[in-house]
Amino acid sequence: MSAADDIYDAAIKDLAARARNMGRIEDADCSHDADNFLCGDRVTVEVALNGDAIENIGGKVRGCMLVQAAAAVIHGAAPGKDRAVLAEGITQARALLADGTPATGDWEGLNAFTPVQGHKHRHDCVLLPFEAVEACLADTDGTD
Amino acid sequence: MNSFRNLFPAIASGRARTYLDNAAMTQIAKPVTDRMAEFEADGRSNVKRGIYPLATRANESFEAARASVAAFMGAKDKDEVIFTSGATAAINLVAHAYGAGLKSGDEIMVGEGEHHANIVPWQMLCERKGLELVVLPVDGDGHLQIEKMVDLISDRTRLIAVTHGSNVTGAVTDVRIISNMARKRGIPVLIDGAQRAGHGPVDVASIGCDFYVLSGHKMFGPTGIGALWARPEILQDLPPFLGGGEMITRVSFDGTDYAPPPHRFEAGTPPVTQAIGLGAAADWMMGLDWAEITTAERELTQSLLDVLNQHKRITVWDPMGVAAGKVPRLPILSFTVEGAHPHDICEVMGGEGVALRGGHHCAQPLMSAFGVDATTRASLALYNDETDIEAFDKAITRMLKVLS
Ligand SMILES: Cc1ncc(COP(=O)(O)O)c(C=O)c1O
Numbered sequence: 209m210s211a212a213d214d215i216y217d218a219a220i221k222d223l224a225a226r227a228r229n230m231g232r233i234e235d236a237d238c239s240h241d242a243d244n245f246l247c248g249d250r251v252t253v254e255v256a257l258n259g260d261a262i263e264n265i266g267g268k269v270r271g272c273m274l275v276q277a278a279a280a281v282i283h284g285a286a287p288g289k290d291r292a293v294l295a296e297g298i299t300q301a302r303a304l305l306a307d308g309t310p311a312t313g314d315w316e317g318l319n320a321f322t323p324v325q326g327h328k329h330r331h332d333c334v335l336l337p338f339e340a341v342e343a344c345l346a347d348t349d350g351t352d
Numbered sequence: 353m354n355s356f357r358n359l360f361p362a363i364a365s366g367r368a369r370t371y372l373d374n375a376a377m378t379q380i381a382k383p384v385t386d387r388m389a390e391f392e393a394d395g396r397s398n399v400k401r402g403i404y405p406l407a408t409r410a411n412e413s414f415e416a417a418r419a420s421v422a423a424f425m426g427a428k429d430k431d432e433v434i435f436t437s438g439a440t441a442a443i444n445l446v447a448h449a450y451g452a453g454l455k456s457g458d459e460i461m462v463g464e465g466e467h468h469a470n471i472v473p474w475q476m477l478c479e480r481k482g483l484e485l486v487v488l489p490v491d492g493d494g495h496l497q498i499e500k501m502v503d504l505i506s507d508r509t510r511l512i513a514v515t516h517g518s519n520v521t522g523a524v525t526d527v528r529i530i531s532n533m534a535r536k537r538g539i540p541v542l543i544d545g546a547q548r549a550g551h552g553p554v555d556v557a558s559i560g561c562d563f564y565v566l567s568g569h570k571m572f573g574p575t576g577i578g579a580l581w582a583r584p585e586i587l588q589d590l591p592p593f594l595g596g597g598e599m600i601t602r603v604s605f606d607g608t609d610y611a612p613p614p615h616r617f618e619a620g621t622p623p624v625t626q627a628i629g630l631g632a633a634a635d636w637m638m639g640l641d642w643a644e645i646t647t648a649e650r651e652l653t654q655s656l657l658d659v660l661n662q663h664k665r666i667t668v669w670d671p672m673g674v675a676a677g678k679v680p681r682l683p684i685l686s687f688t689v690e691g692a693h694p695h696d697i698c699e700v701m702g703g704e705g706v707a708l709r710g711g712h713h714c715a716q717p718l719m720s721a722f723g724v725d726a727t728t729r730a731s732l733a734l735y736n737d738e739t740d741i742e743a744f745d746k747a748i749t750r751m752l753k754v755l756s
Pocket of ligand 1: 547
């Protein structure tokens with residue numbers, strides 16, 4: 209087994225495949241393109257809000273398996289929750305990647321990325337969809 | 353074993369095991385590091401103005417390097433060559449210095465498949481001066497559609513900038529035809545030779561272009577150095593780009609007179625050691641049998657294609673319709689794998705010891721023309737051999753399994 213294979217286990221592959229279910233949202237309250245300028249990956253997110261609750265998340269992922277898998281985790285965890293849950297998600301994702309702190313609660317799905325911790329150059333892939341949603345929601349601050 | 357391998361410590365030691373990322377950066381040749389180390393140890397001094405013996409010798413070494421690079425490019429005179437920090441800096445220099453004379457409504461033509469280094473400086477120039485950027489399209493397999501050039505040229509076309517060889521597909525541009533067509537209409541041509549230079553000396557005289565740029569780190573030389581060749585009649589009249597020391601004849605607060613080329617375009621202390629390294633790379637390359645190396649590179653390219661073509665999930669973005677050996681091309685090829693992203697491919701292949709590059713390769717307009725976001729690229733240099741193809745073959749099979 210090569211050094212890289214641990215990233216591509218069944219859990220990540222399964223998540224990445226699920227990213228395909230993330231459709232577009234016509235009447236989103238915000239949308240945002242996040243680019244990884246080093247590699248050119250791009251995540252477009254669209255969020256529909258209902259007050260402070262996230263009604264739905266959609267968009268398009270043009271990126272590697274990790275970007276797709278991270279988008280799928282968000283898509284699985286966030287809808288129906290308060291928008292503050294996303295800030296929690298990104299904090300947990302960063303902690304998991306930084307020192308392996310296991311994710312908990314709504315974000316347990318992030319634990320699939322534990323093997324990525326040892327691949328520092330891929331951390332940004334996992335964080336890109338989170339940053340996209342964060343920036344997207346920031347666009348709506350004060351408007352609702 | 354390929355006899356060049358011993359001249360490249362990282363290749364010989366296996367640290368760069370199956371190194372197929374030569375289009376991004378080749379390994380550095382021992383004759384190059386030897387000459388740079390010798391200069392640093394025994395000849396180091398600033399260049400251009402010192403008159404003590406060490407300084408005179410340093411200047412001679414620096415100018416000898418310029419002469420080597422000039423010979424490598426087929427220039428008549430060494431002073432037609434300007435040292436820059438790389439191909440990007442050379443193109444920016446032309447965009448500023450030559451661009452200074454252009455007026456609103458003038459047009460610059462670039463190829464659709466260019467590296468961003470040969471697009472963005474022109475876009476910036478267009479913004480500064482109100483010029484138009486005209487795009488010469490590529491066809492479905494990445495070849496420039498030269499036949500469209502005549503229709504796209506107007507009486508406001510002031511420069512045509514195209515690559516000599518694509519860093520994505522390996523397609524070689526017929527730069528002679530382009531230069532010839534442009535010359536008849538009095539339009540200068542800039543050739544981006546960043547990729548081509550790693551595959552043997554070039555001849556600006558027979559190409560008939562007006563500007564030619566290259567980078568040291570893609571031709572077995574050091575990083576941080578490149579060169580611009582420009583036709584002396586044009587160079588003579590160009591204003592400087594960067595100002596400072598070393599590029600003047602006289603400075604006063606009433607005004608400054610600029611030095612003649614090439615010094616007018618080399619403000620400040622140049623990267624002396626790197627320039628000497630580039631000269632050493634040029635000398636070393638000029639001593640090689642390029643007919644033989646080109647044949648070997650083509651055979652290996654064909655072997656890479658044979659490996660890729662065994663697999664249904666793989667599409668090769670091959671400008672020549674697979675025939676690696678029949679038409680001029682560089683040993684660079686891009687492929688996509690159904691259901692696998694290039695970064696994941698590179699990660700798995702890298703884990704198997706095979707160095708590839710995945711992404712848009714700084715050629716996003718070309719990616720758009722192909723209708724893909726990114727490709728995986730394998731690029732060869734003279735030290736690659738059948739052992740690399742075998743490792744590539746094995747790693748591809750494994751990657752297809754891991755990323756199934
Ligand atoms: C075709 C082409 N042009 C220009 C460049 C820019 O060269 P540099 O980064 O050395 O300035 C590259 C580098 O990849 C290239 O491939």
